[in-house]
Amino acid sequence: MELITQENWIAELPAVARDAMISRMSYRELAPGKDIVRAGDAPRKMVQVVSGYVRLSGIQTDGRRSLITIYGPGNSYGETALVSHRDFNHTTTTMTVVEVGELATNDFWEVYHRYPEIPEALCRKFARAISRQIVGRDLRAEHRLGERIVMLFENLAVRCGRREGDRVTILIPFSQTDIADHFDVTRQSVQREVTALKRAGLLEKRDGNWTFFQRPRSGSPHLNTER
Structure with missing residues (x-):
């Protein structure tokens, strides 16, 4: 039951590709209870949590925000929306004081196409996410x-x-x-x-x-x- 995962695919990149991503990020600190992205937002950036914790929430039919997962230091999100050219499906909100690094869409695509290690690393991230979903489903049944x-x-x-x-x-x-x-x-x-x-x-x-x-x-x- 991994409510929080410890995954940092950017850190796994070769130094030249990793540095290219990090150098293009802008950083900011946010207080608890602040929305970083909302469901329905256009994919204008990907986000990496540097410190603190962020909750990913789905919107229920009654308007409530239900907890799906929690992102901790190193976790990133928004890549799926960028790669699939769709709006964000969920809302992310700070749970504590949080520092995030944000990579704008244009910068994301620039490094994505320049360094083949980046799409390869994203494929591994997406595959691991699917595997966790399958394991989680089995655990819930067992x-x-x-x-x-x-x-x-x-x-x-x-x-x-x-x-x-x-x-x-x-x-x-x-x-x-x-x-x-x-x-x-x-x-x-x-x-x-x-x-x-x-x-x-x-x-x-x-x-x-x-x-x-x-x-x-x-x-x-x-x-x-x-x-």
């Missing part, structure tokens, strides 16, 4: 909701957690509604599973932050069996 929530918190603990002994404080804000939207289940279902995790001593929330505790060596706690 694991019960409580187990999936544990895996989600393990992913968050690794990618954006501050460890203190056997406890990890998650450094980004997200809610039980976010978890429910991400797994396409009801908030009530998530609330039951979160309550079970709290009773098992694996999870707590204080001052708006989630704290995840290392699993007991004896194995996973008893969780509800709802899928």
